[in-house]
Amino acid sequence: MFGTATFVAITALEETGEAHVSLFRRDRPSPSPRHRDPLRDHKAKHRMAILPTVFMSDKLIEALGRERADALQDEAQTTGFTALREAALYCARNSSGFQSPRTAIAPLRAWEFLILAIEAADDHLVGYTNHSNKIGRAFELLFARIAAQRPSL
Numbered sequence: 001m002f003g004t005a006t007f008v009a010i011t012a013l014e015e016t017g018e019a020h021v022s023l024f025r026r027d028r029p030s031p032s033p034r035h036r037d038p039l040r041d042h043k044a045k046h047r048m049a050i051l052p053t054v055f056m057s058d059k060l061i062e063a064l065g066r067e068r069a070d071a072l073q074d075e076a077q078t079t080g081f082t083a084l085r086e087a088a089l090y091c092a093r094n095s096s097g098f099q100s101p102r103t104a105i106a107p108l109r110a111w112e113f114l115i116l117a118i119e120a121a122d123d124h125l126v127g128y129t130n131h132s133n134k135i136g137r138a139f140e141l142l143f144a145r146i147a148a149q150r151p152s153l
Contacts, residue, residue: 002110003101007088009113010046010081013120017048020124043080050076050116054123063115063147072116084109107151118143 055061055069064072075081086092087104118139126136 002105002107003088005110006105006113007085009117010085010088012117013049014042014045016121016124017045021048042082042085046076046080049120049124054120057119059143059147060115060119063150064112068112072112108153111146111151114146115143118146
């Protein structure tokens with residue numbers, strides 16, 4: 001359950017970053033082995049989705065705490081969430097033995113990614129049209145509902 005939530009949240013972050021960049025992109029770059037399209041790179045999409053503006057919201061900082069917010073922003077910009085995304089989806093054998101998504105993802109980590117994905121979508125996609133403003137109100141309600149369900153350590 002927490003693995004699935006984390007995988008979907010990270011995928012939503014990737015799609016949010018891609019959608020935001022695509023609003024301003026007119027052409028598709030021709031495929032070239034030397035110049036890979038950043039919209040086909042998971043780590044690049046994590047960086048695109050988690051911009052400093054996402055963390056300007058008091059509600060996100062209040063929910064996560066400044067230290068966790070900074071850590072998530074740093075993680076997005078340096079290593080990305082690809083390893084976590086894969087751990088949330090696939091079983092693997094590592095130095096500590098067999099790991100499944102059920103054992104790889106803690107409830108608090110899944111919760112962090114859910115509220116981060118909601119806030120990133122709100123930050124990137126709301127405000128372009130009247131319809132997106134309505135969606136923004138839905139994001140706010142969803143954020144409040146999920147933020148209120150913070151798992152305990």
